[in-house]
Amino acid sequence: MRVVREMTAPAVRFVKLHRDPVAVQTVRSSAAATVAYVIATRLSPEAAPLTAPLTALLVVQVTLYSTLTTGMRRVNSVVTGVVVAILFSLLVGLTWWSLGLLILASLVIGHVVRVDEFVPEVAISAMLVLGVTTHGDTAWARIVETLIGAVVGMAFNLLLAPPVWVEEAGESIEELARRVRQLMLRIGEEAAGRTPPDRAAARLHEARRLDHDIVEVDADLRQAEDSLRLNPRVREGLLHRVVLRTGLDTLEICTVVLRVLARTLTDLAKEREGQRLFDPETGAAFEELLAEIADAVVSFAVLVTTSVSANAESAEERLAAQLRQAAATRDRLARLLFEQARRDARQWQLLGAVLTEVNRILDEMDTEHRTRRLFEELDRHSQEQRRRLPRLTRLWDRLRRRRGGASHRSA
Secondary structure: OHHHHHHHHHHHHHHHHHHOHHHHHHHHHHHHHHHHHHHHHHHOOOOOOOHHHHHHHHHOOOOHHHHHHHHHHHHHHHHHHHHHHHHHHHHOOOOHHHHHHHHHHHHHHHHHOOOHHHHHHHHHHHHHHHOOOOHHHHHHHHHHHHHHHHHHHHHHHHHOOOOOOHHHHHHHHHHHHHHHHHHHHHHHHHHOOOOOHHHHHHHHHHHHHHHHHHHHHHHHHHHHHHHHOOOOOOOOHHHHHHHHHHHHHHHHHHHHHHHHHHHHHHHHHHHOOOOOOOOHHHHHHHHHHHHHHHHHHHHHHHHHHOOOHHHHHHHHHHHHHHHHHHHHHHHHHHHHHHHHHHHOHHHHHHHHHHHHHHHHHHHHHOHHHHHHHHHHHHHHHHHHHHHHOHHHHHHHHHHHHHHHHHHHHHO
């Protein structure tokens, strides 16, 4: 067994390296820059056409969507800068005041033509062209090299489809759910006994640190969303994006409510310092409820990251069963909290807040609530597309009606 593990370890590391965004970006950018340089040496009049590999290096991104959008903005910025330099060279030479005026005009025009992060590239291209004597030849050579680099960079992602980062985003979401589960279990276990205020405050700080974890998961999800756009390897990319995004939104709301719950328990621990937070039976019910909610959080994360329909159906059934069990425990806890509040009316607001917060988490993970949220997001995306591309939307609707009418006549 040890020999087998030693033999499979390099293969596992290779697979992980193949899926690592930094490794993929490094290999693809290096290869694209090299190919662009080889092509440019044959087509460009310059002896060392370094603009082509530079453009390819800047254009190639991890995802196809960002490659296409970055490439167009990059070509636009360079061509704009070259045109500005040609116009300046026809009117004035290279002096300190003309250089300053050129930079100012290039930066302003860069914002006008909306090249976004490549606004400095407009000024850089203009300065390089204006700084040489044979501005005409250099201008055309720079345009040709830029086009070569941009085309090579785009072709790399068109012909060699980049990986889809949905699996990595799903793993991040599930890992976040497991961290939330562990914190819930600790909070429930400690709240069932005598919880010192400093220990309750420590759990509150842990709940606040989950915000940092959500930021990291959001970055992974944004990369996954970009990898789904315009990717020929993906069908129903919009549905995948909406499912993952709404799933992360739900988990984020749950972490916010958990932080509020930890704040309430901290206040309760200060009010009842040296005593139990709850009666023994109430504390046991609260611990049981948080354990059930913690398991449901993980099941929810598995549901939103499952791509196979059969597995998604079983995950939804498991989540629904866990939520029903948690709802029954919640009802029992509500009765116990009411009885405790009647015996000690001083903490009735805090005890009621505990019940309100666990209710909110259960409501957020409810399957009907999630289905309604998915339909709302899909409708919103459809309406945005109709506003952004009205002609294409009308054409698509016309084709669907014709296809529907043909199928109805054949039936």
